[in-house]
Amino acid sequence: MAENADSTQGWNLKIQPTSSFFELRLKELWAYRDLLFLFVRRDFISTYKQTLLGPLWFFIQPLLSSITFTFVFGKIAGIPTDGIPQILFYLTGLTCWNYFSECLTRTSSTFTTNSSIFGKVYFPRMVVPVSNVISNLFRFIIQFSLMLVFLGYYMFTGANVHPGPLILLTPVFLILMAGLGLGTGILVSSFTTKYRDFTFLLSFGVQLLMYTTPVIYPLSAMKNSSYKWLIDLNPMTPVIEGFRLAYLGAGEFTINDLLYSTISMFVLLIVGLLIFNKVEKTFMDTV
Amino acid sequence: MSKAIEVHNISKLYRLGAIGTGSLVHDLNRWWKTMRGQEDPYQLVGQVNDRSQKATSPYVWALKDISFSVNEGEVIGIIGKNGAGKSTLLKILSRITSPSQGEIRIKGRIASLLEVGTGFHPELSGRENIFLNGAILGMRKKEIKAKLDEIIDFSGVERYIDTPVKRYSSGMYVRLAFGVAAHLDPEILVIDEVLAVGDAEFQKKCIGKMQDVSRSEGRTVLFVSHNMAAVKSLCTQSIVLKNGMVDFEKGDTELAIQHYIRAEISASKILLRNRKDRSGRGRIQFTAVEYLNGAGEIVPSLISGEKAEIRAYYQNPEQFESINNKIEVSITHPEGIILIQFNNFLKNFSLKLNHKEGYVSVHIDRLPISGGQYFINLLVFSNDLLEDWVIHAGSLLVEEGDYYGYGVSSTGIKAEHTWEEN
Incomplete structure (x- = not known):
């Protein structure tokens, strides 16, 4: 399916059993950018139409989770929060985590939820996961503004929070969350087309992954834990720690950590894309 | 005339039954063999796709060594009964799935219509759905914009164009969907039996539109159908598929249809006898x-x-x-x-x-x-x-035909009769 492969004879499309493995086909994705934005628009409209509270739901969900965390992990389990007001601490972690996990879970069901469209018409299948990541951005922005409201309140009341210059790295953090979620998601989606077991593993896996990410605890509290290596291995760890350091002034974050996350993201995305492109050619036979 | 599509020995292998148990083992086996440069072991055991016989191998060739070529501006019908491989060929041409063997070369932009209204979202308005559906079918936003009025006009839903399509009647829905499809502008169009939608009047309009497209605009069209009348009126040349193979090489549509019907009848004869x-x-x-x-x-x-x-x-x-x-x-x-x-x-x-x-x-x-x-x-x-x-x-x-001779159709049993009024 290489475009412009044989243009000398005027053939501009070849349909073959297998194409070369190393082909990212990003050009084709770009050609379908209109569709990408129409999908985003569709998601946006269909989510908000006919819900009474509309986007308000996106406030309520993280707020309730943060309150639950405050009680369970903060009050009952007594896990420290780097001296940050507990609710703000959890809210910050959840804002980042929710965006990542939403990108991951929605992307991972790309083939199964869209099989009716995919079975009828061809377009680069990557359009769907990429549009998911963009649609989820709206949700992130809502939760992020909720977080800013709480931040403002605690700064006003003189709590121990100090936003720093790292705030400038916000777009980088955002790209990392999206990229890591997308990369993992397309990898998982490629496997779920044939082996549905991965679908069941996923929700459990995402939950497990959250506990190896400093969402409910600060990295500093894990210094002497025997599981520290697992947390360090998680490329989302530096993202959340960095994000907290930027907005709350507490967290362990170095430039090397950032580099590690970035490299992980690119590896996941490239490997994911290669496998995804291979799967999209025949998944209709197995889905 | 230059060629628009060249199909070279296209074959497609399917695994019968449930995917799951054993498929991981087969996949690993296949991967191992192909890694060492050997032939795919399961392609050797594949059977011809004859649905009247019980399968003995879990792998079946839905298509086997299909070859033909289509010239620019030709309108080709693909005929065959259910299971002949029409849909599989269509899916491969539309790039929904890829062939197991062989190669297809295409010149020009290709669009396929296996269904009308793919991706329509009930919450979106008619106008929004035109854009979404058009983009799914491969149109750019500005192309759709340029044709928007024409599409709305064709489908006759102007009054409701800003209403969510979930409030549309099924007829309006289909007309809008077909309106988008009919205004696609690729050099090659692959069409499944989407004509079998809507009321009789709208069907006529659609066939008319398709004839315009193929005749005056010189579009290359591949048309797959059961509807012999539609194939006859649209296609000059046809191909008959049977059990995943070409049964009648590209030729005159009349002859192809005759060949197809004769084969069908001989098949039903054998059945009743046995x-x-x-x-x-x-x-x-x-x-x-x-x-x-x-x-x-x-x-x-x-x-x-x-x-x-x-x-x-x-x-x-x-x-x-x-x-x-x-x-x-x-x-x-x-x-x-x-x-x-x-x-x-x-x-x-x-x-x-x-x-x-x-x-x-x-x-x-x-x-x-x-x-x-x-x-x-x-x-x-x-x-x-x-x-x-x-x-x-x-x-x-x-x-249904014109029993009474006034062009009005009726249901049930028909009988010649007269009216009287006092």
């Missing part, structure tokens, strides 16, 4: 049913209001003779109600039935039943003893 679900002594047995039109040509369907002949073939291997034979041919509704009984006693006609193989015919002046799918039951008595009785010996497709 049927086990019959009762009677069996000295005389039915072997086949055929339908003929007024011109005496074998046809796949009859038309209401027109001359029709139902021909029942029988065999009498011992050639025993009887003067008291009774044959009954009845047409039943799929729900089991007998609509019409034809019986030689009713017309005081005596049958000898003394040939080794022969047939009896029922001639109907003007077929009095409405368009639809029916069944034929066959029954033969000799000397009041049941010889053979086959329920649903054949299926009968009746196309």
Whole structure:
């Protein structure tokens, strides 16, 4: 399916059993950018139409989770929060985590939820996961503004929070969350087309992954834990720690950590894309 | 003329049954073999796709070595019964799935229409859905914008264009969906039986639009259909597929359709001859049913209001003779109600039935039943003893015709009658 492969004879499309493995086909994705934005628009409209509270739901969900965390992990389990007001601490972690996990879970069901469209018409299948990541951005922005409201309140009341210059790295953090979620998601989606077991593993896996990410605890509290290596291995760890350091002034974050996350993201995305492109050619036979 | 599509030895292997148990093992085995440069072990055991026979291998060739080419501006019909491989070929051409072997080369932008309204979202308005559907079919936003008025005009839903399509009637929905599809602008168009939608008037409009597209705009079209009338009116050349292979090489549509129908009929003959679900002594047995039109040509369907002949073939291997034979041919509704009984006693006609193989015919002046799918039951008595009785010996497709001669269609049984008013 290489475009412009044989243009000398005027053939501009070849349909073959297998194409070369190393082909990212990003050009084709770009050609379908209109569709990408129409999908985003569709998601946006269909989510908000006919819900009474509309986007308000996106406030309520993280707020309730943060309150639950405050009680369970903060009050009952007594896990420290780097001296940050507990609710703000959890809210910050959840804002980042929710965006990542939403990108991951929605992307991972790309083939199964869209099989009716995919079975009828061809377009680069990557359009769907990429549009998911963009649609989820709206949700992130809502939760992020909720977080800013709480931040403002605690700064006003003189709590121990100090936003720093790292705030400038916000777009980088955002790209990392999206990229890591997308990369993992397309990898998982490629496997779920044939082996549905991965679908069941996923929700459990995402939950497990959250506990190896400093969402409910600060990295500093894990210094002497025997599981520290697992947390360090998680490329989302530096993202959340960095994000907290930027907005709350507490967290362990170095430039090397950032580099590690970035490299992980690119590896996941490239490997994911290669496998995804291979799967999209025949998944209709197995889905 | 230069070529627009070249199909080279396309084959497609499918695994039958549930994917799951064992497929991981097969995948690993396949991967291991291909990694070492060997042939895929499962492609060797694949069988020809003949659905009347039980499969002995879990792998089947849905398509095997299909080759043909299409010139620019040609309109080609692809005919074949269910399971012949039409849909698989269509899916490969539309890049929904890829072939197991072979190569297709295409010149120009290709768009496929396997369904109208793909990706329509009920919450979005008609206008928004035009853009979404158009983009899914491969149009750029500005192309859609340029054609927006034309599309709305074609579908005739101007008043409701900003209403969510979930409030549309099914007719409006289909018209809007087809409107988008009809305004696609690729050099090559691959179309499945999407014409079989909407009311009769709209269907006519669609066929007209497709003819315009293919004739005046010089578009290359591949049209896959069961509807022989549509194929006849649109396509100059056709290909017949059978069991995943080319049964009739690209040629004149008339000839292709004849070839297809002949093959269909010979298939149904074999079936009735071998049927086990019959009762009677069996000295005389039915072997086949055929339908003929007024011109005496074998046809796949009859038309209401027109001359029709139902021909029942029988065999009498011992050639025993009887003067008291009774044959009954009845047409039943799929729900089991007998609509019409034809019986030689009713017309005081005596049958000898003394040939080794022969047939009896029922001639109907003007077929009095409405368009639809029916069944034929066959029954033969000799000397009041049941010889053979086959329920649903054949299926009968009746196309609605102009029985009363005023171009108005009706349902149920038709009968000539007059009106009076005092």
